Amino acid sequence: MAEATSELLKTADGRPLKAALAAAQTRARRRAFLLVLPLLFFVLLTFLVPIGYMLKRSVEHDGFAASAPALVAWFGANPGFDPADPPEEAYAALVQDLARMQGEKTTGIAGTRINYSVPGTISMFKKGAREAKDLVPPFKDALLAVDPAWAKPALWRGMASASNAYTSEFYKVAADMKLSDDGWTRGGDKERIYLYLFFKTFLVSGIITVICLLLAFPVSHLLATLPMAKSSLLMILVLLPFWTSLLVRTTSWIALLQEQGIVNDMLVGLGLIDDQGRLTMMYNMTGTIVAMTHVLLPFMILPLYSVMRVIPPSYARAARSLGATSWTTFRRVYLPQTLPGIAAGSLLVFILAVGYYITPALVGGADGQLISNLISFHMSKSNWSLAAAIAGMLLAAILVLYWLYDRLVGIDRLKLG
Amino acid sequence: MKKTLILTTALVSLGFAANADVTVMSWGGAYGEAQTEAFVKPFMAQTGITTIMVDSDNPATPVKAMVESGNVTVDVANIEYADAIRLCDEGILEPIDASTLPAGSDGTPAAEDFIPGAVTECGVSTDVWSNVFAYDASKFPEGPKTVADFFDLEKFPGKRGLKKGAKAVLEFALMGDGVPASEVYAVLSTPEGVERAFAKLDTIKKDVVWWEAGSQAPQLLADGEVAMTTAYNGRIFAAAQNEGKPFQIVWDGQIYENEMFVIPKGTPNMEQALEFIRFSTSTEGLRASAQQISYGPARKSAMKEELIFKDGKTVMAPHLPTSPENMTNALETSAEFWVDHDSELNERFQAWLSQ
Numbered sequence A: 001m002a003e004a005t006s007e008l009l010k011t012a013d014g015r016p017l018k019a020a021l022a023a024a025q026t027r028a029r030r031r032a033f034l035l036v037l038p039l040l041f042f043v044l045l046t047f048l049v050p051i052g053y054m055l056k057r058s059v060e061h062d063g064f065a066a067s068a069p070a071l072v073a074w075f076g077a078n079p080g081f082d083p084a085d086p087p088e089e090a091y092a093a094l095v096q097d098l099a100r101m102q103g104e105k106t107t108g109i110a111g112t113r114i115n116y117s118v119p120g121t122i123s124m125f126k127k128g129a130r131e132a133k134d135l136v137p138p139f140k141d142a143l144l145a146v147d148p149a150w151a152k153p154a155l156w157r158g159m160a161s162a163s164n165a166y167t168s169e170f171y172k173v174a175a176d177m178k179l180s181d182d183g184w185t186r187g188g189d190k191e192r193i194y195l196y197l198f199f200k201t202f203l204v205s206g207i208i209t210v211i212c213l214l215l216a217f218p219v220s221h222l223l224a225t226l227p228m229a230k231s232s233l234l235m236i237l238v239l240l241p242f243w244t245s246l247l248v249r250t251t252s253w254i255a256l257l258q259e260q261g262i263v264n265d266m267l268v269g270l271g272l273i274d275d276q277g278r279l280t281m282m283y284n285m286t287g288t289i290v291a292m293t294h295v296l297l298p299f300m301i302l303p304l305y306s307v308m309r310v311i312p313p314s315y316a317r318a319a320r321s322l323g324a325t326s327w328t329t330f331r332r333v334y335l336p337q338t339l340p341g342i343a344a345g346s347l348l349v350f351i352l353a354v355g356y357y358i359t360p361a362l363v364g365g366a367d368g369q370l371i372s373n374l375i376s377f378h379m380s381k382s383n384w385s386l387a388a389a390i391a392g393m394l395l396a397a398i399l400v401l402y403w404l405y406d407r408l409v410g411i412d413r414l415k416l417g
Numbered sequence B: 001m002k003k004t005l006i007l008t009t010a011l012v013s014l015g016f017a018a019n020a021d022v023t024v025m026s027w028g029g030a031y032g033e034a035q036t037e038a039f040v041k042p043f044m045a046q047t048g049i050t051t052i053m054v055d056s057d058n059p060a061t062p063v064k065a066m067v068e069s070g071n072v073t074v075d076v077a078n079i080e081y082a083d084a085i086r087l088c089d090e091g092i093l094e095p096i097d098a099s100t101l102p103a104g105s106d107g108t109p110a111a112e113d114f115i116p117g118a119v120t121e122c123g124v125s126t127d128v129w130s131n132v133f134a135y136d137a138s139k140f141p142e143g144p145k146t147v148a149d150f151f152d153l154e155k156f157p158g159k160r161g162l163k164k165g166a167k168a169v170l171e172f173a174l175m176g177d178g179v180p181a182s183e184v185y186a187v188l189s190t191p192e193g194v195e196r197a198f199a200k201l202d203t204i205k206k207d208v209v210w211w212e213a214g215s216q217a218p219q220l221l222a223d224g225e226v227a228m229t230t231a232y233n234g235r236i237f238a239a240a241q242n243e244g245k246p247f248q249i250v251w252d253g254q255i256y257e258n259e260m261f262v263i264p265k266g267t268p269n270m271e272q273a274l275e276f277i278r279f280s281t282s283t284e285g286l287r288a289s290a291q292q293i294s295y296g297p298a299r300k301s302a303m304k305e306e307l308i309f310k311d312g313k314t315v316m317a318p319h320l321p322t323s324p325e326n327m328t329n330a331l332e333t334s335a336e337f338w339v340d341h342d343s344e345l346n347e348r349f350q351a352w353l354s355q
Helices: A002-006 A017-059 A069-077 A088-104 A107-117 A122-132 A139-146 A153-162 A169-174 A194-225 A228-243 A246-257 A262-269 A285-309 A313-321 A326-354 A358-363 A371-380 A384-408 B002-017 B029-047 B060-069 B081-089 B169-176 B181-188 B191-202 B216-222 B233-243 B270-280 B283-290 B335-354
Strands: A177-180 A183-186 B022-026 B051-055 B076-080 B123-136 B160-163 B208-211 B228-232 B247-262 B330-332
Touching (some): A017 A384, A069 A088, A088 A139, A122 A139, A122 B081, A169 A177, A169 A384, A194 A285, A194 B335, A246 A285, A246 A358, A285 A326, A358 A371, A371 A384, B022 B270, B081 B247, B123 B233, B169 B181, B228 B233
Parallel strands (some): B022 B076, B160 B228
Antiparallel strands (some): B076 B247
């Protein structure tokens, strides 16, 4: 008996069963891996690489460092210089670099880089570079005669900082810091915008997610419980707007809600409000929330529906027959079973809302701007590093939320369909 | 979703573009159509060089991306003046030798024929467009006449449409506050000047509807959402011509700028691209464009003979930003100022909006 258990189980051809099984599983795993390889490659190429490249952009910009070697060397040798009064050698290095930039046509790149933290400097660089070859020592006086702004301490701080290709400047700007004569300080009341917009973007996305959930829950329940013929019809009503162009849906809301729009006309026609008291429902936060909720609603309905469809109605019936009230049945039996759908829908809607840009741009008016609108502004104005830094902060914030979500709800409870 | 759509469209059109000798990238819409009619089709007919037009939201952004990634599929791009200067400084564009541009139809050398600023190191102007303000003539029989009237809510009650952005809006506010066009940028370069511009905007802030896309401005006016609005002059003209809207443009305080043809660095079809630009920016080319859309030609010789709209009867002169009678109080956008201050003032503008 003892002998029989100690002897290894073997396959028909005499190999140990354990090894044969392992080999078979490895083969299956390899085949599975080969099947997903194209997808992996695609994701890597179109998703991970661009994101990595973007994040690199947010900390790297060699526009100045590469075109001003003399100054880079001088800053390297004199790390503790006084920005308020740089010595003659520093100005000599600057003039030498300006002349070089003029020759190599890098004035624009170098000036643009400094302009990111010290506004108003591109034209200074251009003018300085044009005249650099005619300047004679002492260079300090000569350059200050061209433009006295060259003595600004903030400018020297900016150049010293930009002489290293790797920088945290863009993140500082995205955190509402300004480079002043005394170094990096918090921006003035009239200049701070990014952190406020981050906060507002998350708040608005949160509000939209909650409204979507409240609207989608009964609809999904209806979809899941109605007889097939009726639920198919209802499903088409949900999907039709989903298939319609985003722009069409956004502009339809403008036609409906604007001051001279259909809803206001109707209210005036019914005598509920007078012509002077038309409601302002468009080009403000209300418009943004209404339009975005409508656009994102299907992303909440579909995961909820797919989860509710497979919840057996017998559970609720059992609860009722055991004496639970309808509220208790809903709260203790039905709702917990829909949680994976709620989680998936909320996560989808929230993350989509955080990155939304075209709808707030069109219907947002003065107070409906979100952070993505500023990312798009900086993209179009060629300040890709700042756009990347803001986007990087947005990405980090979403990852933190995702982590929190995983801790609180558990990512394995997610059910997308 | 919109982004993906644009991207796919761009990719698809670029796929086709690979077969053409010259690929021109412009802004699409009525403007892109006008350029196809005025430049692309006649150029193909005359030279036999296959030329196609692709659209972009703002061609400067893809051009920069293409040159930086070393995959240039566009040979000629139509971009804003400030972008033409900035991208040229950054080495993204090919320099264009101005001496090879053709003389005007009356024999004037190109250097004198083009209006000042219309030819830069890397760009040649295709047209002059303008930020103006317009009102619905059926609402105000005695309409506004000056920029100051735009800010006068008592004399002309009603909401105002303004572009959501610092550029052209701050200048407009200063002119509305009585700053002469020639001094606007000197004032705006000082912190007090910026305060003054925002203070002027404060006086109408609660009555402003902000627009973002160029097509929104005439729409707001047509819907009666605003009593008057700033707009790109071509859009108002198009709405008035094509849809018979009673829109009236006020040229006082117009802020105009050149739109430029440029060549991205590293294009494989440099010679054909140059030839296309020389053809399009000739007197005849610019005239053909101004007959399609109400943006002014950048050559003096193109304005000599009367320009007639494509409908065959509307005289274009009163509708062009470059007509002398429209230039009495006009400001040319300072590309240098905005290259320096765009980010700074826009951040300030966004902060002001959200207060």
